[in-house]
Amino acid sequence: MGEMKAFVKVRPEPGGAEYLDWDVPNIGAGDVLIRVKAAGLCGTDMHLYEWPDNIVREYKPKLPVVMGHEFAGIVAEVGPEVKTVKAGDRVMVNPLLYCEECYFCKDGRQNICDNRPLLGLGADGAFAEFISVRSSNVHRLDDAVPFEVGALSELTCVGLHAIERARLTGGDTVAVVGAGPLGFIMAVLSLHSGAVRVFVTGLKTDRERLQLAGKIGAIPIIVEAEDPREQILEYTGGLGADVVFETAGAPSGVTQSLNLVRKGGRVGILGQGHEATEIPTAMLSFREIELVGTRAYTPREWQRVSAMLLNAQHDLSQTITRRLPLGKAEEGIKLMKGREGLKVMLLPEDEVR
Ligand SMILES: [Zn+2]
Ligand SMILES: [Zn+2]
Known part of the structure; x- marks a missing residue:
């Protein structure tokens, strides 16, 4: 496929991240290609950027990796086996790639799965124009909920x-x-x-x-x-x-x-x-x-989050205190570090000055 822009953690050192030309990800038979419409910066991104010892130990990031895991967007394309969503659908994503096989997954506690890479850390994430995700982690976003509130679904x-x-x-x-x-x-x-x-x-x-x-x-x-x-x-x-x-x-x-x-x-x-x-x-x-x-969430919360996003969207949207184009991700991380405002939202280049 073609090329796109992405914010990528390239080198295992403080900083070491760049806004680059990157391949648009391939999609497998059960995957969904999503055009990212809003992506939130989170403490985890800041830690990955700053690269302290405990991050390397606990998160085991796989470099180079496109950063970002809190996002919403529009389905661009689906693999032949995907039945749950189609091109053009508005979606939000559970970024936790739990294994579905271990004791905890089978017990309904996927949040504490033995092998749970997170998008943006253990697999390419959402600070990019496109991201590919397995369809079981993709959920419909209500038409009445703006994309940037959809990007708060993970935190919700x-x-x-x-x-x-x-x-x-x-x-x-x-x-x-x-x-x-x-x-x-x-x-x-x-x-x-x-x-x-x-x-x-x-x-x-x-x-x-x-x-x-x-x-x-x-x-x-x-x-x-x-x-x-x-x-x-x-x-x-x-x-x-x-x-x-x-x-x-x-x-x-x-x-x-x-x-x-x-x-x-x-x-x-x-x-x-x-x-x-x-x-x-x-x-x-x-x-x-x-x-x-209490840690992360299970698929059960993703079943229930739509109603909360719909009801609480006005209050939730107050969390977003800054909007930056994707190309300014690094500036966003610095704002976060200064504890200024609450959430920085990264938007497509052509949608924000
Ligand atoms: Zn987060
Ligand atoms: Zn598991």
């Missing part, structure tokens, strides 16, 4: 999975620790899943992000300015939050989460910090707190 599935893992129930009070894109999405989804009150905690440097959280109906708390525990106890008659989502991935975030949750409450750990955290396990016992690890 992460959130839906966490909400199920932490058993959020109608009427719950929720605290979200961390005001980054994942924290923001957790606030949106909690409010759309029946939480009556959602607090979001962040640092002084997150002021702009916390303001956005306030705009969608959450209660922002700057931890240097006010004690989140006092505030939440006051709102809950001294009880604490029913559910806490830790999204910061920092030891202090875990400690804060345990301080905010009520007796008998649940703490969902989403943040993937690389530093160990000391936890007073006696407190877990005395207060009967459940600490729940």
Whole structure:
């Protein structure tokens, strides 16, 4: 096939990524060729770009690799065996290429599959004009949902999975620790899943992000300015939050989460910090707190995400604070590193200045 533009991690070193001419991917009999219409930059992309030791160890990227895994687009072509979508369909994609064979896949827990390369890391990703994906990972995107909200489907599935893992129930009070894109999405989804009150905690440097959280109906708390525990106890008659989502991935975030949750409450750990955290396990016992690890999503969340995208699209779209053409992916990564705004969305060259 022909050539296209792509943002590719080429060399195993910090930076080492380039905007290049690249072959349009071939499609196998069961694959779908998708023209990418919107692709979100995510922490994982930033890590792949910066190339710290733990990334190389944990993610095992295969270079050279086209980066990017959060996206939506239009089907350009399908292999002869594909029956579920056709050329011209609007689609979103589960970027986790779980093996379908291992114990966990067969148990419906594809998120913790033994062999689960991620698009943009273990296989060519979405920071390109085209991407080829196996059809079982491709899902229809509702006509009423814009492509850039479709590109938030992956993060939304992460959130839906966490909400199920932490058993959020109608009427719950929720605290979200961390005001980054994942924290923001957790606030949106909690409010759309029946939480009556959602607090979001962040640092002084997150002021702009916390303001956005306030705009969608959450209660922002700057931890240097006010004690989140006092505030939440006051709102809950001294009880604490029913559910806490830790999204910061920092030891202090875990400690804060345990301080905010009520007796008998649940703490969902989403943040993937690389530093160990000391936890007073006696407190877990005395207060009967459940600490729940939660990772990625299963096909079940992809079945359910359409309705959430449709209902919550206005709030979800607030996550997108910057739009750049694909050719400026590197600039986007630098913006992310500076914790400016929330999500950077990469769009086709001719659709944004
Ligand atoms: Zn991501
Ligand atoms: Zn598997």
